[in-house]
Amino acid sequence: MKLWAQVTDPILHQNPVTLQILGICSALAVTTTLAAALTMSAALTAVIIAASGIISLIRTHLPSSIRLIVQIIIVASLVIVVDQFLQAFFYEMSQRLSVFVSLIATNCVVLGRTESFALHNRPLPAMADALGNGLGYSAVLIILGTMRELFGRGTIMDIPVLPTIEQGGWFEPMNLMLLAPSAFFLLGGLVWAIRSWRTEQVEKLEYKLAPAEEPRR
Amino acid sequence: MADLNPIRLWRQLLSQPNESRAKTLAVAFLVSTLCAVMVTAATVVLRPIQVQNRAMEQQTRLEGLLSEIPGLKDLLGSSEEMTLSTVVVDLRRARAAKDVTPETLESALADSRNWTPLTPQEDIANLGSRADLKQIYLLRGPGNEVGLVVLPVSGTGYGGPIEAMIAIGADMSRVAGLAVLSHNETPGLGGRISEPAWRQQFTDKSIRDSTGGVRLAVARGRATTEFEVDAITGATRTNNAITRMLQFWLGPNGYGPLLDAIGRGDF
Numbered sequence: 001m002k003l004w005a006q007v008t009d010p011i012l013h014q015n016p017v018t019l020q021i022l023g024i025c026s027a028l029a030v031t032t033t034l035a036a037a038l039t040m041s042a043a044l045t046a047v048i049i050a051a052s053g054i055i056s057l058i059r060t061h062l063p064s065s066i067r068l069i070v071q072i073i074i075v076a077s078l079v080i081v082v083d084q085f086l087q088a089f090f091y092e093m094s095q096r097l098s099v100f101v102s103l104i105a106t107n108c109v110v111l112g113r114t115e116s117f118a119l120h121n122r123p124l125p126a127m128a129d130a131l132g133n134g135l136g137y138s139a140v141l142i143i144l145g146t147m148r149e150l151f152g153r154g155t156i157m158d159i160p161v162l163p164t165i166e167q168g169g170w171f172e173p174m175n176l177m178l179l180a181p182s183a184f185f186l187l188g189g190l191v192w193a194i195r196s197w198r199t200e201q202v203e204k205l206e207y208k209l210a211p212a213e214e215p216r217r
Numbered sequence: 218m219a220d221l222n223p224i225r226l227w228r229q230l231l232s233q234p235n236e237s238r239a240k241t242l243a244v245a246f247l248v249s250t251l252c253a254v255m256v257t258a259a260t261v262v263l264r265p266i267q268v269q270n271r272a273m274e275q276q277t278r279l280e281g282l283l284s285e286i287p288g289l290k291d292l293l294g295s296s297e298e299m300t301l302s303t304v305v306v307d308l309r310r311a312r313a314a315k316d317v318t319p320e321t322l323e324s325a326l327a328d329s330r331n332w333t334p335l336t337p338q339e340d341i342a343n344l345g346s347r348a349d350l351k352q353i354y355l356l357r358g359p360g361n362e363v364g365l366v367v368l369p370v371s372g373t374g375y376g377g378p379i380e381a382m383i384a385i386g387a388d389m390s391r392v393a394g395l396a397v398l399s400h401n402e403t404p405g406l407g408g409r410i411s412e413p414a415w416r417q418q419f420t421d422k423s424i425r426d427s428t429g430g431v432r433l434a435v436a437r438g439r440a441t442t443e444f445e446v447d448a449i450t451g452a453t454r455t456n457n458a459i460t461r462m463l464q465f466w467l468g469p470n471g472y473g474p475l476l477d478a479i480g481r482g483d484f
Contacts, residue, residue, distance in 0.1 A: 029404065058248075061231060063241040070248050077252035081259040088263040091270035098401055098408075099376070179405055 006128040010136040012198070017140040018191045019201055022108040027141055028183040030100050034157050037145025038138075039093050043082050043101055045134030048110045051075045052118040052130035059119050071114050076105040109137050144186055152177030275398055279354070282367065282382055282396035302355050304484075309333070309349050311474035312483065319352050326350060335470065342458075342465035343373035351472075355484065363484055365393055368472050372462025375454040377401035379410070379462060385424070389480040392433065395419040407455030418446035424467055431467045434460040 016022045023044075030040040054074050055062075062070060083101045086094035094101065104110065113133050118126040149155060154162035154171045163169020176182050195201045233240045283301075305322055307314040317325045325331055332346045354367035367384045379400045384393040397411040409415055423443045424433045432444035435456040440447050448456045465471050478484065 032405070058244075061235060061240070061244060063235045063237075063244060065236065066241055066245055070244065073248055073252050077256050080256045084259045084263045084267070088266040088270070091267070091274065095274075095399075096404070098404060 003128045006125060007132040010132040011139055015136040016109045016133050017137055018194050022112055023137055026100055026107060028180045030097055031141055031144040031148050031183055032178050033149045034145040036096055037141040040097060041138030041141050044104050044137055047078045047082055047104050048113060048130045048134045049127050050078050051110060051114055052126040053123050055114045056118040056121060056123040056126035075110050079105040109133060144183055147186055148177045278396045278398050282384055282394050300357050303352060304355055305350055305352050306475055307349055311478045314350050317350055322350060322352055339470050341461045363479055370462055370466040372458050374400055374402050374458040375407050389476045390424055392419045392422045402455050407452035409449050410455060431464045433463050
């Protein structure tokens with residue numbers, strides 16, 4: 001039951017993107033289409049699960065002086081394997097994702113979970129936690145990818161949904177949706193929506209703003 | 218006497234405190250070895266499939282380029298006599314290479330004698346050295362005259378190498394089309410060089426002015442002359458890279474002499 005909570009918690013309550021604001025860069029870059037977002041989500045989830053499993057296995061013998069570099073080496077190697085796999089079997093998609101698959105190595109979600117969780121827990125809970133965080137990240141990417149593809153191109157997974165003017169329909173594609181800034185707006189909107197529904201996620205103010213200057217007499 | 222039983226040695230290593238120097242080194246070494254094996258295995262096993270993918274991609278892009286050139290489809294459809302042939306050319310002599318076929322091209326290029334180092338003044342496309350042997354495609358009409366040449370070009374963009382194909386019409390003075398085979402430019406900005414709407418601007422642009430200098434270029438902003446195409450907004454370095462790539466390859470150190478030779482009817 002605890003494992004189940006570890007998988008489901010990061011999807012909404014502890015979402016790595018909307019609560020911890022990690023992994024934003026790739027969330028902006030690869031969400032122009034839903035297919036790209038799905039591929040990226042699968043790649044990241046595979047990497048984070050494998051990395052958490054391996055790091056959790058060797059955690060008791062990991063000297064703390066070199067623990068960060070060992071984690072990065074493991075994550076980076078897994079990323080290369082995933083990238084090579086995509087290039088071999090999903091060539092066109094890997095061309096579209098270009099450098100962003102390799103950049104999973106620097107994604108804060110991965111290193112954040114291995115450092116804060118896998119290093120202190122047994123392999124099974126570590127992998128459950130990794131799966132949960134992978135799914136949480138995926139959920140955000142899928143939401144952004146769907147919205148950006150739908151309003152930017154009028155399609156979902158390349159299937160026309162809103163008939164565009166070019167094809168004789170009524171929908172004028174919003175080019176802004178295909179550019180990076182729109183992902184910022186959507187992500188901001190998503191964070192706002194989640195936090196106004198789940199008010200416990202709102203961060204407490206660390207300090208209060210004082211008036212700029214007391215009126216002098 | 219030292220105990221050399223591997224199992225006991227292993228146990229001994231594991232029982233050492235984590236912070237000891239021997240264990241730190243051993244863990245670092247083992248992790249890097251295992252990761253290296255994993256990465257190597259993945260690349261070696263998957264390489265044949267990737268090479269095949271890339272070759273197929275190039276073929277489709279070439280076909281796509283040919284099908285985009287205005288009027289060519291009708292030409293190819295109407296007469297059976299238009300034939301596409303693959304030729305290896307020697308850029309040093311501006312004619313077809315002797316003894317090198319497309320099949321043996323790769324091994325010929327492994328020989329450093331078939332590469333010409335470029336001086337910094339010559340090397341506007343940032344290539345370092347130029348391959349002297351290039352595989353080009355010639356489309357010949359019914360009288361065996363050259364109707365179209367397709368030339369592979371390459372350059373260095375903002376994010377890495379750019380590979381493209383440029384098709385040039387029968388009079389060797391106008392572009393018939395441009396296809397981008399591979400690039401690593403920023404998606405949404407420089408990456409737009411592979412979008413048809415941008416590439417198709419090249420069709421019918423003049424390459425050289427009356428003095429013979431290559432003028433074909435990406436404009437700064439909107440195109441104003443018959444040699445220019447519109448720039449991509451927000452991708453200055455990519456625009457410049459395309460300009461330099463085209464000016465190098467169509468100029469005297471690239472295909473320039475070869476285009477003259479084809480124009481004279483030497484092929």
